[in-house]
Amino acid sequence: MGKLDGKVAVITGSTSGMGRDTAYLFAKEGAKVLVTGRNEERAKEVVENIRKDGGVAEYVLANTQDLSSADVIFNACMEKFGTCDILVNNAGQLSITPIFELTLEEWTQCINVNVTMAMLLGQKFGKVMMDKGEGHIVNISSIAGTSAHWGPTAYCTTKYAMNGLTRAMANEMGPNVHVNGIQPGAIKTAMLDSVGGEAACGFMIERSPLKRVAEGTEIATAALFLCTSDSSFIDGQLIRVDGGVDC
Numbered sequence: 001m002g003k004l005d006g007k008v009a010v011i012t013g014s015t016s017g018m019g020r021d022t023a024y025l026f027a028k029e030g031a032k033v034l035v036t037g038r039n040e041e042r043a044k045e046v047v048e049n050i051r052k053d054g055g056v057a058e059y060v061l062a063n064t065q066d067l068s069s070a071d072v073i074f075n076a077c078m079e080k081f082g083t084c085d086i087l088v089n090n091a092g093q094l095s096i097t098p099i100f101e102l103t104l105e106e107w108t109q110c111i112n113v114n115v116t117m118a119m120l121l122g123q124k125f126g127k128v129m130m131d132k133g134e135g136h137i138v139n140i141s142s143i144a145g146t147s148a149h150w151g152p153t154a155y156c157t158t159k160y161a162m163n164g165l166t167r168a169m170a171n172e173m174g175p176n177v178h179v180n181g182i183q184p185g186a187i188k189t190a191m192l193d194s195v196g197g198e199a200a201c202g203f204m205i206e207r208s209p210l211k212r213v214a215e216g217t218e219i220a221t222a223a224l225f226l227c228t229s230d231s232s233f234i235d236g237q238l239i240r241v242d243g244g245v246d247c
């Protein structure tokens with residue numbers, strides 16, 4: 001028996017990285033999974049791999065820089081599965097542009113993908129969960145959400161905002177819908193590769209007791225914990241999964 005048998009889970013940004021690992025784990029634990037992203041080839045591959053393992057998954061393509069994508073994702077979930085029990089707001093846009101070179105366009109894209117979409121999906125799916133009297137939302141933030149060491153202005157701002165969003169959503173959606181967040185440290189994904197991969201993480205590795213970067217599966221297991229009764233008295237929290245890095 002799986003820990004998520006009978007549940008429907010929407011995982012944004014599950015065509016790659018830790019979102020994909022979360023989709024695989026949640027499907028293995030019995031959830032029906034809606035995979036989202038922009039890349040159709042990778043979306044299909046994730047769905048096929050889940051089905052090969054006996055799981056249930058569908059995908060929907062949506063660019064979350066465009067806020068009308070919230071309706072696209074919500075409607076796809078309702079059409080394919082008819083309900084929703086779990087939302088993981090994982091899709092994220094990195095921005096490493098320093099403030100004096102940052103354009104309003106990049107700032108807006110980053111805010112839309114990392115914050116506004118999480119709020120819009122939280123509104124839509126949170127309402128379904130409130131009506132059912134149960135549900136779990138997990139927001140994937142970052143250690144850049146509590147320390148400006150880890151990202152320039154746009155990215156950092158969105159992750160700080162996501163932490164506030166998590167607390168506020170938990171407050172408004174209790175007592176039956178749980179909303180928590182995860183603040184990953186350095187995780188081996190395409191996003192990390194885009195800024196130099198593990199080799200660029202020397203400072204972080206040095207300042208952490210575990211002395212390594214992590215696999216996406218180590219975020220997936222934390223997300224699973226936050227979506228089951230194993231975390232029944234945890235709400236409105238931001239859990240750092242960062243190897244103990246101390247800033």
Ligand SMILES: NC(=O)c1ccc[n+]([C@@H]2O[C@H](COP(=O)([O-])OP(=O)(O)OC[C@H]3O[C@@H](n4cnc5c(N)ncnc54)[C@H](OP(=O)(O)O)[C@@H]3O)[C@@H](O)[C@H]2O)c1
Binds near residue numbers: 063092
């Ligand atoms: N890797 C790290 O070290 C690290 C550390 C802290 C926090 N995080 C956070 O973890 C989350 C997942 O990142 P990751 O490291 O797993 O990166 P990743 O492998 O690059 O995956 C990012 C995912 O987000 C989706 N996505 C990005 N922009 C999108 C857009 N405009 N519209 C729709 N989907 C979009 C991508 O889908 P497509 O490619 O199909 O468009 C992909 O599935 C992000 O929120 C990130 O900020 C990562």
